[in-house]
Amino acid sequence: MIRLCVLGTGGMANAHAREFKKIKDVKIVACCDIRREAAAKFAETHGIPAVYADLGKMLDKEKPDAVTNVTIDAAHCLTSLEIIKRKIHVLCEKPLATNAGDAWKMVAAAKKARVINMVNFSYRGSCALQKVSEIVRKGTIGEIRHVEASYLQSWLSSADWGIWHKKPGMLWRCCKKAGSKGDLGDIGVHIFDFMTFVCGDIRKLDCRLKTFDKGIGTDKINGMKLDANDSFCALVEFKNGAIGTIHSSRWATGHANSLRLRVFGTEGAVCIDLDKSWGEYEICAGEKDKTAFKWKTVKAPKTPNIYQRFIRSIRTGKNDLPDFATAAKVQDYLDSCFKSDDTGKTIKI
Template sequence: MIKLAIVGTGGMAHAHARSYEAIKGCKIVAAVDVDPKRVEAYAKEFNIPETYTSVQDLIKHSDFDAASVVTPDAFHVPCALPLVKAGKHVLCEKPLAPIAKEAKKLVDAVKKTKVINMVNFSYRNSSALHKIHDLVAKGKLGRIMHFEAHYLQTWLTSPVWGDYKTSPQWLWRLSTAHGSKGSLGDIGVHIVDLTSFACADSIKQVNGQLKTFKKVKGDRIGEYKLDANDSSFMRVELNGGGLGTISTTRWATGQPNSLALLLYGDKGAVKLDLDKSYNEFEACMGKDVKTATWKTISCKNTPNMWQRFIKSIKTGKNDASDFERGWQVQKYLDACIASDKAGKAVSIR
């Protein structure tokens, strides 16, 4: 039985608990939150025996094997690093850290302790994405020439997930002082991972633009200065030569959570729309290229990130969505921020 701890018991921690509950061979034995009321309510909801208000107390007093880190972005490294150093396996929420330099600390630490380490790139739960990656890696689409990807959300215009003006869960996402890299760091991290994984390639250079729109008088709500970016655009060149755009926004009225990728090679193309399906995509390949005919391809379910994490612990074989990958994606996001500041393209180092 793998004994788990959940660190950070806010909104997303509910998905972690529900997902672990559905997996045989693991159980949640402890929960941690700096807010004592929240951690108690969460422990009651999921029948978790132990609660703590710091990672340090958890490590000192609890007997556990692995942890999910589900705190706001700024606390991923401060919480995950002591866990890794204590020899615990860690599934960390995305982004691994607000900047690549911080993420690298975790990469160095897991190299030493050899614990299983994963970043919750949840759109890898799409079997269609894995199939597209395989097709591209096998050359079925030919050379990747062009791509267009977006991740759109609407929570600044519609209260579909609650009112951002009164909810700390959304307010910390709007404030750089609270460790947020805005829409780029929050959802750009997903669509950049998804796109470069689908292209089976790494990014060579990025030309980025970020924008923070005025939302409230004085650009401040209580302790939160609303200065993190709301929208991001990246013009991207892959190491294999392909060119494309990746964009994100929280101002996409009418789109609660929409991710899509159009990917064009010189021998085939695919359209992935996660609003429609995680397990299907459209493809124009092989002899259909001549007639520009598109067909739907259906794929079998792929294990979700929690199942992959537990399997990685059991087999000792780390899933590909590891801290190294989290660090790599963070370098792409850092390049977008640097490019926005410099007003020119920035190469990935």
Template structure:
């Protein structure tokens, strides 16, 4: 598979590193509107061709697939152009900034008959995969309740950099720069973490959003700091389970931590994932009577990068697909409506 990487910002380095490590994948081009950035990126990863626009790369055309690592608001137009050219697409999350654009991308991909997948990176967590396996095998019995959280601290700590002075962070806090805040940025991750691990999609949702004061006049330079910083959501799954999902960038002491607990009639599982380790705990069978939890070791699983390559080789889209990411985007859109309306919404009427 000959791959083009579209966008050469920070996350593009992960794409270049992971795809280059796969036997059978050749990263042949990089694209960025900034000539100096694409030149430096290509030099770092030994990529032979550089382009200043997607149009120029498509005119060249000597590639099979695109890894779309552009800003969120650019996913839609660039992906639609790639699909029209018959290219397979591996898109960063979120698929689009709203459901209308996401479903258009999904339907275009399905009509084109190409592989179209989304990099929901926490599918790479082996402990989450095992938790889902236990749920689907009935080891927990009927799932009744779940709780999921995504905690970050970069608005508190400078460990990741200083958002007050670095635009690579500031755009994430500004609606006019394409950000849907914590809900749009990491909300899609924790929603996928929750529904995948609990083995069921969301049926009803209610969400509250909060944007805290962060600077004088809620503005730094050209950036209005008006995107949400935290959200708290109640959700009911299609399998009837009730649960809570919350996320924030103000979680002091938590650099990047996801947690999921799923409770069933006969047992429970808990997944903890940080930037430096992942753990799975189970309370199953007779242990449910004593409250004994056991840490479970699990083998590694294929990454999304490897699964995308596998999908292209097979000519068939695997999960996480555009359609799945679109269903999550619908939940995100409805979450914003519930915050406005102060009432619960059903995902599918």
């Protein structure tokens, strides 16, 4: 039996509780939130026996095997270090930290403590993504030349997810002081991982970030300045020489939550569109006569999601990916995006 604690009991923690409860021989023994009443409600919803408002107390009393860290972005580093210090395995939400320095500190601490460390880049749970990464790395579409990746949401321009400025869970996402790195840190982090998982590391990039007027007659709510970025566009060059564009926005009307990746190589192309399917990808390759290239839709074999991979890693002692180091590398890209936007220059990674 693996004894698991949930840290941070806001919106996303519900997905963690639901997924972990589906796994055999995993028991959620306690949950903790600095807002005790939120933790109590969460415990009631998910049938969790113990509730805490203090992380240290929970860890010392419950002595869990693992913690899933679903706190706000700004709390990931300190809370994870607190968990790792006690040699407890940790699955941390993305972004791993709010800057690369902290992220690499977390990598070093986890390595030293020899604990399983993973990051919830949840879209790695798409079996289409897993298969496409394998196909591209195997060389089925030849050498990569050109890449296009996007992650589009629309909660600032439509009410897909309710009225954003009335939801505390959306407000901190708009405020730098609350530790948010805006759209780039929130969903840009996913698409950077998604793209590099398939196409490999980036060697340089150029980025523009934008924070727009929200059209609600104020730029401050409950003391929170709405100053974090809402949209970004970046031009990247991969270590393998290919180039690509990557962008995301909270203003993409008509797209509640859309991720798409297209990779074009010398011998073909692949496309994943999670709006269409999590389990199918499109491929245009493999014909002898290139004039006859046609897109085909292919079903990918089933693969485990991150929650299952995390538990499997604890059981086998073999740390699966994406681990803290994967996420710290993505954090290097995010920091480079901010630097590029600040200086107007191309940044070498």
